[in-house]
Amino acid sequence: MGTLLILNAKIVNENTITESDIYIRSGRIEKIGKNLSSMKVANVLDVKGKFVMPGMIDDQVHFREPGKEHKGTMKSESRAAVAGGVTTFFDMPNTLPHVLNSEILEEKMAIAEHSSIANYSFYHGSSNDNLENIKLIDPQSCCGLKIFMGSTNGNVLIDDKSSLSEIFKSAPLLIATHCEDTPIIVENQENYRQIYGDDVPISLHPKIRSEEACFSSTSLAIELAKEHDTRLHILHISTAKEIELFSDVAIADKKITTEVGAHYLTFSDEDYDTKGTLMKCNPAIKSAIDRAALFQGLLDGHLDVIGTDHSPHLLSEKQGNYFDIPAGMPMVQHALPALLEHYQDGLFSLEFIAEKTSHAVAECFDIKERGYIREGYWADLVVIDLENGFVGDKNNVLSKCAWTPFDGFDFRSSVYATIVNGDLVYINGKVRTGTLGKRVEFDREALS
Numbered sequence: 001m002g003t004l005l006i007l008n009a010k011i012v013n014e015n016t017i018t019e020s021d022i023y024i025r026s027g028r029i030e031k032i033g034k035n036l037s038s039m040k041v042a043n044v045l046d047v048k049g050k051f052v053m054p055g056m057i058d059d060q061v062h063f064r065e066p067g068k069e070h071k072g073t074m075k076s077e078s079r080a081a082v083a084g085g086v087t088t089f090f091d092m093p094n095t096l097p098h099v100l101n102s103e104i105l106e107e108k109m110a111i112a113e114h115s116s117i118a119n120y121s122f123y124h125g126s127s128n129d130n131l132e133n134i135k136l137i138d139p140q141s142c143c144g145l146k147i148f149m150g151s152t153n154g155n156v157l158i159d160d161k162s163s164l165s166e167i168f169k170s171a172p173l174l175i176a177t178h179c180e181d182t183p184i185i186v187e188n189q190e191n192y193r194q195i196y197g198d199d200v201p202i203s204l205h206p207k208i209r210s211e212e213a214c215f216s217s218t219s220l221a222i223e224l225a226k227e228h229d230t231r232l233h234i235l236h237i238s239t240a241k242e243i244e245l246f247s248d249v250a251i252a253d254k255k256i257t258t259e260v261g262a263h264y265l266t267f268s269d270e271d272y273d274t275k276g277t278l279m280k281c282n283p284a285i286k287s288a289i290d291r292a293a294l295f296q297g298l299l300d301g302h303l304d305v306i307g308t309d310h311s312p313h314l315l316s317e318k319q320g321n322y323f324d325i326p327a328g329m330p331m332v333q334h335a336l337p338a339l340l341e342h343y344q345d346g347l348f349s350l351e352f353i354a355e356k357t358s359h360a361v362a363e364c365f366d367i368k369e370r371g372y373i374r375e376g377y378w379a380d381l382v383v384i385d386l387e388n389g390f391v392g393d394k395n396n397v398l399s400k401c402a403w404t405p406f407d408g409f410d411f412r413s414s415v416y417a418t419i420v421n422g423d424l425v426y427i428n429g430k431v432r433t434g435t436l437g438k439r440v441e442f443d444r445e446a447l448s
Contacts, residue, residue: 002026003041004379004422009052012350013373014359022052024379027422032375045424047383050416051350054358054373055087055380056336059143059259059365060176060235061310062328063089064400065111067096072312072400077332078116078437080398082426084333085382085415086308088370088440089118090143093125100125101133105142109439117425119370119380119437123176128163131170139173139444143365144233147177149217161220168224168232173444174365175225176233179217180283185209189323200322203272206284211239214283218242225256232256233364236309238264238283240293248301251363257304260294262335263405265306265342267291277318278405281311282327295347298356305364306356308335312401330399334392334406340384340413350384366444378438383417390414398431 006022011032021036022029058081064072081089091108093099099108105124112120123146124137134145147167168175188208192200200208218234222245225232237243237258246258263281268288272279279285297303311328318325336357342348362371369377392406418426423435 002043004043004045004419004424005036005039005041006052006381007037007044007046008049009047009383010049011373012051012053012354015351015355017051017350022373022379022381024419024422027378029373029375029377029379032373043424045383045417047416051384051386052373053085053350053354053382053384054371055382055418055420056085056357057088057361057367057371058086058310058332058335059090059233059305059307059361060092061089061308061332062092062094062312063310064312065095066108070400071314073115074112074120075115075117076398076400077310077312078118078120079431080330081118081310081332082418082420083398083415083431085336085384085418086332087118087380087382087418087420088367088437089120089332090365091120091122093123093146094148098125098127099123100127100130102136102138102141113436113439116437117431117433117435118420119440121440126167128160131163131166134167135170135172137172140442142173143440143442144174144176145171147175149177149179149221164220165224165228168230169228171230174231174233176235177221178235178282179214179221180209181213181216184213184216188213198321198323202277202280202322203269205272205280205322206269206286209282209284211241211286211290214239215241218245222256229255233259235259235307236261236264236283237294237297237303238286238290240290243293243297243302246297246302250301251304251360254304257364258302259305259307260298260303261307261309261331262338263309263329263331264294265291266338267405275405277322277325278329278403280318280325280327281309281329295342299352304356305360306339307361308332310335310399312399314401315403329405330397330401330403333398334404334409334411336382336384336415337390337411337413338406340386341411344386344412366442368441368443370440379419379422381419382415383419384413385416386413388414
């Protein structure tokens with residue numbers, strides 16, 4: 001870390017856009033002001049009127065390491081992340097081994113420490129029988145506790161209500177949930193299997209992993225959170241009906257917050273005809289009506305943050321019959337450009353995108369000194385170019401899986417540069433190696 005001076009920036013931060021320069025020293029923003037060009041610095045980046053936003057903080061990714069390195073690694077997926085303007089990620093516990101105690105958590109932290117270009121934290125996992133380990137979690141040590149309240153490709157599904165209740169009662173930090181009702185899904189699967197055998201059309205995915213399955217599980221999570229006064233964060237909301245369950249008060253006043261994946265704002269069930277099994281994810285991408293409701297839910301404040309649920313699988317693994325194909329798709333490299341499409345269409349402002357991808361995430365997770373462009377904060381920044389777009393191309397994908405659901409998509413904006421802890425890690429289409437991200441710190445105490 002040395003010094004970096006960013007000149008002629010249009011800074012998008014805290015619901016305003018201002019023209020200014022940014023002086024960075026030892027990884028932190030030391031001064032924001034006009035006419036700083038006379039300062040003596042080691043490096044200068046003249047962005048020539050481009051927009052500078054706080055880097056995206058992605059609250060859920062699956063980077064696959066350890067145990068599934070054929071799909072992705074901390075190194076490969078963090079490179080894709082910074083190319084997409086993601087400066088910080090929170091990774092899921094369903095790796096091999098599953099992160100069910102603090103020892104495995106710290107082993108995973110050590111992998112990232114030596115290989116991740118982006119900043120990082122990890123979720124501690126939960127199961128039906130690791131309650132005592134959960135009680136011992138240091139709230140400063142990780143981003144949250146993940147509960148799979150529904151069907152998943154891993155084996156960390158919690159399907160016992162008494163176990164769920166004890167975890168909601170005892171967890172010393174934020175609980176993040178995947179909410180789908182397994183019995184409903186299984187019944188739907190069997191109904192369609194009787195008709196189609198194993199050759200269930202992918203277009204029926206949102207009927208199998210249905211609105212009812214999502215609403216039932218989300219309602220249970222909210223019920224348990226209210227019963228035990230739990231800090232709850234519900235991931236990847238996918239239906240209009242679920243939005244009815246959430247408040248529109250300020251995040252600071254919420255005990256229950258929510259996230260929407262960028263892909264639920266991009267695709268709808270109309271796209272299964274062209275994307276096919278590449279678009280299979282859990283919860284399922286649903287109707288255009290649901291997508292429109294998610295937009296409105298974000299704008300109204302019922303929904304709080306936007307993430308990616310980046311879930312790479314090899315292209316060969318996404319072929320075959322419906323039941324064997326894993327759910328998930330690579331998103332970190334294209335999520336922010338996809339959100340900028342909504343700016344280009346007049347649906348989101350740049351200030352709103354910065355709020356939902358960075359400010360609000362920092363508030364939800366009590367992240368220390370990140371998520372805003374402020375003097376004294378870590379310099380995690382993304383420079384976006386609204387004048388020069390690009391065409392999505394599988395040959396330029398940095399994720400190890402080497403494909404993208406955006407292949408051939410004509411983006412109207414692009415990520416020009418990404419800065420992590422004051423280091424320029426990506427610029428004009430190229431990742432710069434030699435620097436590594438940092439473990440995220442949190443400003444919170446144990447929940448009582």
